[in-house]
Amino acid sequence: MKKTILAALLTAGLAIQADGEIKKHETAPFALLSLKLEGCASCEGCRTAMRQVVQGEAKASRIKLNGMTLTAAFDQAAQLPIGRIAKSLEASASHRFSVEKIQLSVSGTKVTENNHSYLKIPQTGQLFELSGNDVGSYEDGSSLTVSGMVRNWQASSPLLEVTKIKKAGIN
């Protein structure tokens, strides 16, 4: 009887813990991270693995899977551990995924250090090195929303090859 009561208390505790887990969607995310994967994603077993691996690292507001592309949306400013996410996916237990391509859309402030242009996330201090023809036309201190391909994602300041750049808040 004691064991039964303990089991009931434990499960009740778990139920309370689960309460309030769901976050509501917001319209304009701070960042959208998109990973194109290669590997098995046929069944929900693999797709659950992909979700859990990324969420374990990224704490994204939500994750969407469309074919082999996994998109993590961050509603609030947060560290974007791109290297850790990719590494975790490639080393995840029982599943073999390789990360073929990473795209990122994120807002921040342009800064220049050692003749290199960076996008700095003011809330976290995270830096992304910027490359692309249009980057030079924006002054330091400009608030920008930048989209592009992430290269050298293992580095502490990954390179963002800019495909689209605009002043933050301007559509």
Place this chain on the structure above:
Amino acid sequence: MSKYTFFSLLGLYFYCLPAVGMAQDEPEKEVPWRLHGYGELHFNHPKSGAMSQAAGDEIDIHRWVIGLAYEFSDRIRMDMELDFEHAFNEPEFEYGYLEFDLTPTLSARVGSVLMPVGPLNEFHEPPLFYSVERPYTEASLIPTTWQENGAGLVGRFMQGKVAFRAYATAGLDAYKFTTLDGLRKGRSKSVKSKIEDWAGVGRVEVSPNKYVTLATSGYVGGADQSDSSLGYALVKIWEGDLKFKYEGFELSGTFLRTEINGAERVSAVTGDTIGSAMQGGYVEAAYRFKKLFFPEGSRADLALFARYERFNTNHEVPAGYTADKRALRRIFTTGLAFYPLSSVVLKADGEFWKDGTDDKVERLNLGAGFMF
């Protein structure tokens, strides 16, 4: 059914309940449906299962599976697969469950689940293994494809390096166990599963890095289903497996032992010699020639593999019974798997069988498979 199992399931239900209720607040997703599936065509010379060179050849649409996933919300989804096995001659509900995300790295499932035993039973799509036929150790001892009705948890820890699945499911039916096929015919296939006896099953996988995966699975479950003629039957399975992968080289191994308490009574009732212990495993080495044969950027690949299996469904038999020598099987399989894309495969291999009576057979297999 024990009260502990009852309370555990009740707890799981209440654990999922908040996710169910709060999901009403979430907006619907734009494209909630997704189709997936796999299939495989086999040519066997001589036909599979025969221990005679003169048994005749066979070509078969072995498995053709269509799956459907539906996302009710970001946290609740359904997934299922229908298997049109042997060209719809043996249709099968491969699996079907509801999944609830409890935390970012922990989900609950309820429905017909693939049993997390061994490396292949849950992840058995043809491009994921090199031989035309699945490893016979897993088909005979596990027995893949093994699905049961139940509920449980799926999770990951330590940056995805540790994964686990744990379910409470319907037990096997010992009345259908056989000498050579072991537990295989005792599966309910999720059809009106007898659940007088429950089972607990779990698997833990550890990947310290991208080169190595170590895993172990366990299963304990009653199998008499309150059939008084069978008395008390309990099935215990322990399995361990290892995968090593470096550049194009891959090495894997699986060992499995099944014990049946009450095998004497089961043997007496079924008229077969049911092993009180079944045991076996395999080792496999493979090399992928992608970098050697195909230009950079090509998605094609070619794998050469060799596998040795040894298993015995009469490894130990109850007192008073004699082990059937045919139950000991040794199989060497070697061949090629060509991947024009990672999700499409063409296979060719040879199997060299020898059983405990020294009967031998050599089999040529050709196959084509896909997954999406």
